[in-house]
Amino acid sequence: MKNCWHRRRAGIAMIFLLSLTGLANASKLEDIAYGNDPAQRMDVYLPDQASSQRPLLVMVHGGAWRFGDKKNRAVVKNKIQRWVEQGWVLVSLNYRMLPDTPPDQQAKDIASALAEVQKLAPQWQADPKQMVLMGHSAGAQLVAIIATNPALTSAYPKLHWQGAILLDSAALDITQIMEKRHPKLYDRAFGDEPEYWRQNSATHHLHAKVKPILLVCSNRRSDSCNQAESFSAKGKALGVATTVLPQNLSHLAINSNLGSEGEYTEAVEKFMFQLTNFKNQP
Template sequence: MICRARFTVQAGPQGTMGPIHNALHRATQESAAMYHRSTRPSHSSRAASLALCAVLLAAGQNVNAGIGDGGESPRGRWAERMRGGAAAALPAGVRRIADLPYGADPRQRMDVYLPAAGSPAPGLRAPVIFMVHGGAWRTGDKAMPKVVEHKVARWVPQGFVLVSINYRMLPDTPVAQQAQDVALALATAQQHAGEWGADAGRFILMGHSAGAHLVALLNARPAAAVQWGAWPWLGTVVLDSAVLDVPQFMAAPHLPLYDAAFGTDPAAWAQLSPYDQLVAGTPPWQFVCSTERPDQPCLQAESMARKVHARGSRATVLPQPLDHGEINGDLGLEGGYTQAVEDFMASLDPLVARLLRR
């Protein structure tokens, strides 16, 4: 078996399974063929497995949000249900500001989760966790339970503000503009932070899968985010990205999905690659990676961490025996995984450390 994934597919109109199911079916056939043509576990066979797993595992949490074959978007209906579910599950006293705009497009919206007690201490403003969902740069939503449920339940009652954003996606918006959306959302959230009792200088970026790639792009070259009005942030948690080194990934066998995201021009690959864009003096990094995936995403995490160290910044790699979806959904549950992420967060700022010790 090439990859372990758990997901269901929502049928489209007229009983069809919709384009996401069809794409996954074709992707599975193509990557399985590439994998089995290899006589030994070469770089190419591992790369083929990596590409397949990235799609299947990312789709595992997002496929029901895919665009149907016609009529109203199932993604829109599903997102509405998720928004209602997330609001209903809020811990006592936690408040949510839904769909705060940071641009004119309907996808350029954010949800803000506020602690009941307001300021974490007299004269202090709350730190902010800024979360970017995944979904292969094509689907997903800021209110999905795996994106917010356990993170809100864990950290907002401790005095953190949590911001979860949507952004424009493929096929209408290329990945470079998606990164700009994330930067603009960050700048907007920082501008509003004072209204929420939060500190614009105490943001921690966090993203999963495609969202992890996007926050990694910002952290690799912070000046790009500053151009969109963002202020410096404390650090970044990268949750299971398979494409930190885009040229290396794209040079190996991969699925057509990644051509849609990154194109076929090696020069463009470098522009979208956190590894290639990395500058000296970035905010600290934590790379969380799944050890359950045969595509071995920890290899890219370790390579990126080595380059971060060589450029004079701090990075930690946190391998976890969880699948791709669990890396996202289990964060915030009591246990060693959440504690290790909190240890990194605490290392970024004394107030963050103080709140996490309460």
């Protein structure tokens, strides 16, 4: 019994230590409000080194438009260790979700959050003009629709970002999904109205002024890479700089592994640095 207790204490200590490793060279500003709802909050991870030109990486978690959290280890841990330690400011967003808030309103939350990030950036010694958007899964769909549909950001005329990174979104063309057999989660999110499907399809909203987009997709899921390739082809035809990056990783690993050492992280990082004026690339 005593040995069991010691093992349990050791396990708890290890979990505690692991939870700290992501903040070894960073400080955290927690639950900054960008709206009145308790879900409209963001965490900000700041590098220790002094700078007045830090770029911003804004992360939108996934979770079928229904669950997920800005604090999840898969969302932030490796990204903190890789990019905050290099000098980036990482902002991780929460937003209102289903069943109370449909995806089009979730996207408006993201737009509001981005405007607040840009406003507060100078307080974090960050450059508000050097902002890169990133989202995983449902969060990638939200980032994609923000990046392509100017109506969603029309209330914030000064809002600006350099580009977007979509981590394994299989929901860039909702209409295409709904017209075939599909998981029930899409019905719960997007209902049965074709106009609503179209409204929430980033592929439909592509236009020539869209900023560069990197589409990471799991080649273990045919729907993800197929949607990415279709989106990219339409974007390129319009003159948009789109790149598809297939990875032999699971849907979850595409998010959790990003920031760890390897060619995948290096490819995403190269895109990030090409978008910004930041000179601290290792």
